[in-house]
Each structure stands twice: as structure tokens, then as C-alpha cells.
Amino acid sequence: MTQVHFTLNVEEVQSIIEHSVKDDVSKNILTTIFNQLMEEQRSEYIQAQEYERTDSRISQRNGYYERDYTTRVGTLELRVPRTRDGGFSPSVFERYQRNEKALLASMLEMYVSGVSTRKVSKIVEELCGKSVSKSFVSSLTEQLDPMVQEWQNRSLTTTEYPYVLTDVLYIKVRENRRVISKSCHIAIGITEDGYREIIGFMIQGEESEDTWSTFFESLKERGLTGVKLVVSDAHKGLVAAVRQSFTYVSWQRCQVHFLRNILSKAPKKNAKKFREAVKAIFKLTDIDFARTMKNALVDEYIDQTKYTEACETLDAGFEDAFQYTEAGQGYNRLKSTNLLERLNSEIRRREKVIGIFPNQASANRLIGAILMDQHDEWVGSNRKYLAMDR
Numbered sequence: 001m002t003q004v005h006f007t008l009n010v011e012e013v014q015s016i017i018e019h020s021v022k023d024d025v026s027k028n029i030l031t032t033i034f035n036q037l038m039e040e041q042r043s044e045y046i047q048a049q050e051y052e053r054t055d056s057r058i059s060q061r062n063g064y065y066e067r068d069y070t071t072r073v074g075t076l077e078l079r080v081p082r083t084r085d086g087g088f089s090p091s092v093f094e095r096y097q098r099n100e101k102a103l104l105a106s107m108l109e110m111y112v113s114g115v116s117t118r119k120v121s122k123i124v125e126e127l128c129g130k131s132v133s134k135s136f137v138s139s140l141t142e143q144l145d146p147m148v149q150e151w152q153n154r155s156l157t158t159t160e161y162p163y164v165l166t167d168v169l170y171i172k173v174r175e176n177r178r179v180i181s182k183s184c185h186i187a188i189g190i191t192e193d194g195y196r197e198i199i200g201f202m203i204q205g206e207e208s209e210d211t212w213s214t215f216f217e218s219l220k221e222r223g224l225t226g227v228k229l230v231v232s233d234a235h236k237g238l239v240a241a242v243r244q245s246f247t248y249v250s251w252q253r254c255q256v257h258f259l260r261n262i263l264s265k266a267p268k269k270n271a272k273k274f275r276e277a278v279k280a281i282f283k284l285t286d287i288d289f290a291r292t293m294k295n296a297l298v299d300e301y302i303d304q305t306k307y308t309e310a311c312e313t314l315d316a317g318f319e320d321a322f323q324y325t326e327a328g329q330g331y332n333r334l335k336s337t338n339l340l341e342r343l344n345s346e347i348r349r350r351e352k353v354i355g356i357f358p359n360q361a362s363a364n365r366l367i368g369a370i371l372m373d374q375h376d377e378w379v380g381s382n383r384k385y386l387a388m389d390r
Contacts, residue, residue, distance in 0.1 A: 035078060038079075042081040042088055045087075059088070061082075061083065151375075157225075160191070160225055161192075161199060165230075165231045166231070168207045169184040169344050172355070174356055184203045187215070187219060198371050198378070200218065200219050201371055212241035229324065231337055232251070232254060233257045239251060252334060253320040256341075257337070262314050263278065274301060278297065282335075297314070331386050343374060346370065
């Protein structure tokens, strides 16, 4: 994504604050900022500042045209710069509107289809600042779908992702007059430099070995390479698909899910010592030491009937739950899918406004827009998820 650098005219903003009525302050400040951003973006496109003479210039300024731009604080009246060659198109604010477009389009599709609640129209008015027509919804949908599809199918050949975290999110979709559950498969890749990216998502009819295989094969077809470790929960279809699609790749069982599974099989009462001992094992990063503690705990409790199932579960899944100590170089953040859980929570927060998607395209649109924005935020940050300097 292009990074635009410019100097904000602070005096002009301060003047607006001093002379505007309270209700118009936010709108006027945003209008000034967006106009300045677009002005600077035009200069970067032309490769010359105003009145500057330079051999690198590729076009000339050609005035402005007026455009209304809808935000949560109301409709802004912007002066959009033009160039003589007609090739300049400002894009600095498109990312900030993308999610709002997706949510608005999905809600209005529900409203038009007759499957929404009475609150939907009020939410739409609050987001738009004015009433909207069906043609406006159609316009938003036409603009957003190609963006999501292009990003969803983009090439992954330029980067290797040694670590992949994956999970599924269930959503409700209206199909043939019925409300059915669909699975949204999501994958996050960690690059060789330790940065995180959302490398793919796919909405399918269920979670099974076939759907996971379809998802993994689509990632490979787009150029996913260099995978050393896949982190996920222990869904049988998912695990089987990992082993089928990623030969010679280790699988890390999410420790958070695994620990929860073990403790659910332990007694609810008078089992504090056992529970604390199990939790202590999963705090270790040395697999040999953890294995020794595990064996000792199993030997102590497995013959006690009420602990037998929990011990057997721990013993059977232990090795898979500590693969990050070897294939993942011991990075603690690779021992669970917590990163994906947080991402899913953000999708749930937005999806909760809708409840039931009117169709699969609407679900793909909204979830795709949310994931695109999160991806852009991660890629645009200098903060590494893993300190890959070992």
C-alpha cells in the first residue's frame, strides 16, 4: 500500500476549530485533512510540487471536482484534485471506507431481502448520515467485490511462510429460504522475517477433511511454500488434510484447546493438585523436561479411575502439542492459535450486527473486507510477531 507523507497545515486546522460551531468541528477538520492528503497524493503522482519545474514531471494539475464522501461524522464535501492526463485517482481514504462499505452493503441486502430487524434501518442511517437507495447499495457491492476477490486470490509466490496458523469460523447464511451454518476457513502466515499476514480465507459448506484439503490446495496453487509448521486445533479432518497437503511438515496442536480438553475429562472436585500439575507442564518450553514431568504425572494418576481418561488424553496428544519447541524454534507464540482467536473475535463483533447473512456473497464480502484491513494494518507495521533473529 502506498504510504503518503505530508505536512499538515496546523494553523489552518486550528483556525477551523476556533471558528466552527461545536457540531461541525469534526466534519470540517476531516474535510481539511482529506483535501490536503489528496493534494499531496496528486503531487506524488505528477512528481512535482505546485509551480515546480522538473524533468521528472509526468502530467499537470487540472483543477478540482466536488465529491461528497460519507463518514460516521457525516457527509464531507471534498475538492478532489484532477490531472490533465486524467490518470490520477486519489485512493488515500479508500481503505478507511472499505469496512464501512462492506457492513453497510451486507446490512442493506438483509433489509432489502426482508430478513433484517427493525434496528437495521437506524444503523444504516447512523453510518451514512442520510437515507440510501437500492442503487447506492448496488454501487457499493460492485466496487467492493472485485477488491475482495482479487485480494483473496492474490499470489503468494513472493514470500515464504514457515509457520501457518489456521482455524475455522462458523457463520449463519440464508440459502434457499433456510438458515444454514457455513464454515469460513482462515489462515495466517508468519514470514521468514517474523511478520504476520493473512494469507487466505474460504467459505465452504462444512468443516471436513475435504474442505480443509480444498483450502490448503488453493493456498499451494497460489504459491504457498516453505511451510515448516502448521498450528491448529485437533479437528480430525483438519489434521488429516494437513498431513495430506503438507508432506514433511510438522503439526502443532493448539495447547490452549488441548489443555481445555484434558481438564474437561478430569474430576471437577478435589482435583486441584492434578490440574495445577497439568498446567505446569504446558508452561515448559523444553520438550524433554516436559515429557519427564508428563510421564511422572501419568504414572501417578492413570490407575485412579477418575483420572484415567484425562491421563490417556494427555499421553496421546503430548508430542503433537510440543512440536513448536523443535519445528517452531521454541517460539511461545506458536504453541496456540490465540492470534487467530483474536482475529475471529473481531469478525464476530462485526458479524453480530448482521446475525444472518442474506447470502454467501454477502458473507464473503464483509469477512473479506475485515480481513483485508487487518492484513493491511499488519503489513504496514514495523512490529514483528516473532523475533526471528535466533
